[in-house]
Amino acid sequence: xxxxxxxxxxxxxxxxxxxxxxxxxxxxxxxxKILNVAHGSFYAWGAYAAxxxxxxxxxxxxxDLATMAMIPVAAIGVGVVLGAIIERTLLRHMYHLDEVIIxxxxxxxxxxxxxxxxxxxxxxxxxxxQPMAALGNxxxxxxxxxxxxxxxxxxxxxxxxxxxxxxxxxxxxxxxxAVIHDREMASYLGINVSRVYIVTFVIGAMLGAxxxxxxxxxxxxxxxxxxxxxxxSFAVVVIGGMGSIPGALIGAMVVGMxxxxxxxxxxxxxxxxxxxxxxxxxxxxxxxxxAPAKARKI
Amino acid sequence: xxxxxxxxIPGLTIGLVVMLVxxxxxxxxxxxxxxxxxxxxxxxxGLMVLWRTGLISFGHAFYYGLGAYTVAIxxxxxxxxxxxxxxxxxxxxxxxxxxxxGFIIRRYRDIFxxxxxxxxxxxxxxxxxxxxxxxxxxxxxxxxxxxxxFGAEEAADNKIVLYFVLxxxxxGAALLVHRYLQSTLGNLSTAIRDNEIRVEYLxxxxxxxIHVKYVMSAALAGLGGAILAISLSQVDxxxxxxxxxxxxxxxxxxxxxxxxxxxxxIGSVVFELIRTYAFxxxxxxxxxxxxxxxxxxxxxxxxxxxxxxxxxxxxxxxxR
Numbered sequence: 318x319x320x321x322x323x324x325x326x327x328x329x330x331x332x333x334x335x336x337x338x339x340x341x342x343x344x345x346x347x348x349x350k351i352l353n354v355a356h357g358s359f360y361a362w363g364a365y366a367a368x369x370x371x372x373x374x375x376x377x378x379x380x381d382l383a384t385m386a387m388i389p390v391a392a393i394g395v396g397v398v399l400g401a402i403i404e405r406t407l408l409r410h411m412y413h414l415d416e417v418i419i420x421x422x423x424x425x426x427x428x429x430x431x432x433x434x435x436x437x438x439x440x441x442x443x444x445x446x447q448p449m450a451a452l453g454n455x456x457x458x459x460x461x462x463x464x465x466x467x468x469x470x471x472x473x474x475x476x477x478x479x480x481x482x483x484x485x486x487x488x489x490x491x492x493x494x495a496v497i498h499d500r501e502m503a504s505y506l507g508i509n510v511s512r513v514y515i516v517t518f519v520i521g522a523m524l525g526a527x528x529x530x531x532x533x534x535x536x537x538x539x540x541x542x543x544x545x546x547x548x549x550s551f552a553v554v555v556i557g558g559m560g561s562i563p564g565a566l567i568g569a570m571v572v573g574m575x576x577x578x579x580x581x582x583x584x585x586x587x588x589x590x591x592x593x594x595x596x597x598x599x600x601x602x603x604x605x606x607x608a609p610a611k612a613r614k615i
Numbered sequence: 616x617x618x619x620x621x622x623x624i625p626g627l628t629i630g631l632v633v634m635l636v637x638x639x640x641x642x643x644x645x646x647x648x649x650x651x652x653x654x655x656x657x658x659x660x661g662l663m664v665l666w667r668t669g670l671i672s673f674g675h676a677f678y679y680g681l682g683a684y685t686v687a688i689x690x691x692x693x694x695x696x697x698x699x700x701x702x703x704x705x706x707x708x709x710x711x712x713x714x715x716x717g718f719i720i721r722r723y724r725d726i727f728x729x730x731x732x733x734x735x736x737x738x739x740x741x742x743x744x745x746x747x748x749x750x751x752x753x754x755x756x757x758x759x760x761x762x763x764x765f766g767a768e769e770a771a772d773n774k775i776v777l778y779f780v781l782x783x784x785x786x787g788a789a790l791l792v793h794r795y796l797q798s799t800l801g802n803l804s805t806a807i808r809d810n811e812i813r814v815e816y817l818x819x820x821x822x823x824x825i826h827v828k829y830v831m832s833a834a835l836a837g838l839g840g841a842i843l844a845i846s847l848s849q850v851d852x853x854x855x856x857x858x859x860x861x862x863x864x865x866x867x868x869x870x871x872x873x874x875x876x877x878x879x880x881i882g883s884v885v886f887e888l889i890r891t892y893a894f895x896x897x898x899x900x901x902x903x904x905x906x907x908x909x910x911x912x913x914x915x916x917x918x919x920x921x922x923x924x925x926x927x928x929x930x931x932x933x934x935r
Contacts, residue, residue: 352726354862407910414913416726417671421869422913424862428906435899548737548858555730588741596734600719603727 322458324577330466332573333473334528338546339553340480340565341524347560348497348517350416351408354423356525357547358430362399363526364533364542365434366391368443371534381451388448391530396523399430404518409511427547435540442539449534469531473569476524480562493517497560552595558605567606623793623875630877631786638778646774648887650846653781655867656883657839660792661832662868663879667796668828669808670724671868673861674732677739678709678833680856682840684749685709687850690758698762698780702841709837710830717829721822736861743852754851757844777846784842788835789876795831796876800824836864866909872919882920 342356370387403426411419452464484490495503496513504510529542553572557564572591579590598606638646658679665672682705689695689704716735723731744752762776795801803824806814811821844850854860871882889908893901916923 410914415669417729418869418913420673420726420729421671421862421865422910424866425906425909425913428902428909432900432903432906436903440899544857544859548733551730551733552737555734559726585745586741588744589738590741592734592737592741596731596738599723599727599731599734603723603731 319458319460320581322460324574324581326457326460326462326467327580328570328574328577330469330573331577332569333469334532335549335553335573336473336566336569337476337531338525338528339550339557339569340476340562341521341528342550343554343557343560343562343565344480344524345518345521346554347562348493349408349412349514351423352416352420352551352559353521354420354547355403355426355430356423356521356550357543358427358434359395359399359522359525359543360529360546361434361538361543362395362430363392363529364538365438365443365529366395366526367530367533368445368538369438371445371447372443375445375447381447384445385448385451388530388533389527392523392527395526395530396519399526400519400522401515403522404515408514408518427543431540431543440540442537443533444537445534447534463535465534472527472531476527477562477566484562489516549591552591554605555595556598556606561605564605571606623877624790627786627789627793627877630880631782634782635779638775638782643774646778647846648891649884650774650778650781651843652883652887653785653880654839654842654846655864655887656785656879657788657842658836658864659839659867659871659879659883660788660876661835661839662864663871663873663876664792664796664804664828664835665832666868667804667808667873668825670728670825670828671865672732672832673729673858673865674734674736675832675836675864676856676858676860677732677736678713678836679840679843679860679864680736680739680743680850680852681709681712682706682837683844683850683855684743684840685837686841686844687755687757688749691755694758696758696760698760698777698845701760701845702784702838705841706834706837709840710834713830713833713837717826717833720829721825733858733861736856737858740852740856740858743856750851752852754849754855757848757850759848760845774846777842781842781846784838785880788838789880792831792835793876800827804828866905869909870912870919872916872921874918874921874925878919878921881924885920 338356338360341359342353345351345353345356367388370391371384374384374387375381407422407426408419411422414422449463449465452468454461455464455467456462484493492503492508492513495506495508496510500510503513528546549572553565553568555568556571557566557568571594575590575594576587579586583590634649641649658675661678662672662675685705685708686701689701695701720728720731720735743749749755759773760777762780796804800819803814803819806817807821807824814821814824840855843855847854867879867883867886870886871878886905890901890905893904897904912919918925
């Protein structure tokens with residue numbers, strides 16, 4: 318029973334942060350048809366910025382709880398600055414290129430951003446435990462859990478609900494759907510597609526950075542931080558269906574739970590399970606579990 | 616293209632002779648770089664064959680790793696270090712796996728092709744990282760190779776023997792791939808990229824053509840991985856199977872350009888030199904330089920290094 322609760326909570330926490338990161342990736346793919354490898358760098362940048370800011374603020378005598386405010390600051394800052402720069406200077410000039418070539422360009426961006434982190438933050442790891450310490454522990458079914466970890470689930474829910482609301486109940490959401498459906502037609506109708514693109518990219522980048530920033534206090538933030546998460550979020554996005562937001566939720570749950578079960582029951586299968594599921598989904602349902610099937614254009 | 620003669624085969628032969636002669640005088644460190652470059656070039660040659668059809672695999676480190684680990688395991692478990700045994704075995708393993716996975720993967724195009732190959736490679740990565748018998752993330756070392764039963768005592772001698780063997784293999788592989796690209800099946804590559812339906816109406820099976828290419832690229836990547844393992848005398852998942860390596864292989868493919876079978880060899884040497892020097896001068900910024908180079912190639916030199924050479928030499932040189 319204890320084990321079951323542990324697996325369930327571990328899985329939920331892991332799924333939550335995966336969802337936050339992957340939903341940014343899927344949003345960008347859905348609207349812009351770009352599979353953004355540099356998303357891993359947004360994640361890493363968010364983590365570094367948060368860890369750094371938390372350290373600075375904490376040294377200036379703020380309480381541990383107050384340092385938490387630095388997490389959204391880091392996420393928004395990284396998302397706006399990096400997202401806008403990359404979309405404006407780089408992606409803007411590539412929309413006419415082949416999809417896979419753009420993937421490669423984002424891979425190049427990923428390499429560049431990886432080293433920019435080293436140049437800015439150095440090679441030593443950062444620790445920013447303060448927010449985690451501030452929230453303390455709680456007992457669930459006789460098992461002690463960190464409140465901070467559980468709060469991640471709430472954050473993921475909040476992200477999911479606000480995205481759903483923004484897409485389905487606001488003007489911006491309707492514009493976005495029009496652009497997704499038919500980019501050219503949308504621009505004929507007077508929608509500023511270029512602005513929709515940059516806003517989407519910045520929001521996607523923010524979500525990636527938010528995932529990193531929120532995870533930062535629970536781990537040591539060290540070089541190579543974004544390498545693993547990018548393929549994990551690829552797996553999530555592929556399992557759920559590329560470009561589908563409910564799909565990202567399902568994909569994150571599948572990957573998170575599969576990994577939590579593997580970690581506790583079959584530790585040697587931890588990574589294998591995730592990618593095996595990804596391969597199986599691609600083989601039997603290439604559009605993903607959640608995306609509506611579309612005729613393949615040849 | 617039809618007007619000018621095909622200089623590829625004489626060019627390759629001249630290249631081979633030059634490289635063999637140069638091998639005697641080249642310093643040790645450069646031999647090392649060339650060995651590593653040429654092993655990568657073999658894998659890139661395979662990716663180039665796929666790319667001509669418009670397919671880009673983000674998971675060819677899978678076959679790279681399969682080849683490398685086959686050599687390493689043969690050496691570790693069975694004590695076999697003969698290059699003439701281990702390298703063909705690695706190719707056999709890679710192409711067999713490629714043959715079976717090919718039945719699945721040949722149905723996919725574009726981003727799905729890239730993602731499925733990525734998934735396969737990460738499955739292997741996930742297994743290797745967690746297999747303690749194979750050294751997990753640290754990997755393990757590959758025994759000193761022997762060629763025709765002769766094993767050199769000195770590491771430096773080994774390097775040069777390997778270099779000569781590698782030049783021969785590279786030459787052979789490039790010739791075979793060139794022959795293939797000149798054949799009807801090879802010539803279909805561009806046609807498939809442009810319009811699959813039309814190719815089907817011409818009476819050719821697109822799935823079959825892609826399958827052949829896929830197995831070929833798997834065998835070449837396995838070959839490259841095997842030789843990489845021998846020249847590094849070490850295998851580990853992060854420098855051979857992880858997705859960043861697949862990305863690197865695709866990068867070198869784009870850097871080289873699809874123009875000629877000689878392009879991967881030149882491109883790979885260029886890449887290794889960029890990386891080596893960038894690493895020496897700016898150890899914390901070598902990825903930045905590599906990434907910036909890639910962007911520059913995508914924007915300004917879509918035909919790769921080869922197109923630059925072709926422009927300079929009026930597409931006559933077939934330098935290897």
